[in-house]
Amino acid sequence: MVRKLLVVLIVFIVAVASPLAAKTRGPSTPEERAQALEYAQSLEQHPLAKDSLEKRMWLTEWLVQVPDFTVKVCCSELKVLKSLDKVNDTYSNQLRMQALYSQAAFQLQHPEVKDPATIKAAGLSGTLRAYRAIQQFDPTAKYPLLDNLMSLEKKGKLEKYVEKQRKCSKS
Secondary structure (H helix, E strand, O other): OHHHHHHHHHHHHHHHHHHHHHHHOOOOOHHHHHHHHHHHHHHHHOOOOOOHHHHHHHHHHHHHHOOOOOOOOOHHHHHHHHOHHHHOOOOHHHHHHHHHHHHHHHHHHOOOOOOHHHHHHHHHHHHHHHHHHHHHHOOOOOOHHHHHHHHHHHOOOHHHHHHHHOOOOOO
16 A cells, blocks of 8 residues: 555656656657666566566656657546556556556557557557466456456457547547
8 A cells, every 4th residue: 555655656746747857858868768668568577576666666757757758548548447446456556557658668669650549559458468467476366347358459359449448539
């Protein structure tokens, strides 16, 4: 619980400071982009590792501060991912944030892809990889929504699901 509050507090502080920070720093460096990719992939594979909180903090701060790189979350996506808390809030914050980190990783690997549904589906796929890793550690961790999304992913229909969920402006 303390850890969750710390993460929420850090995200809030970074978000408040972001307009100022984005104006004071330059674009991301190749080293930062490589580190962001490494951290995002590491968190997909080992979401409960001892250094995962530090990696999440660094990624969140980086995503907020760099002026040349953004991830977008639609309001309907937030509702869907926020619903994880109602089922089991033990891992919901890690899984929710992983969608952003995995979107960033996908964009770093595929800068030519501009389709929002493809990018957001990649973010959800990363969340599902983290979910599977958590389930290996804790088989009691169950999120029916994520189980459904895994089924859609196996059928190749995750991107279509994302397109249907987009109720915000075209972002």
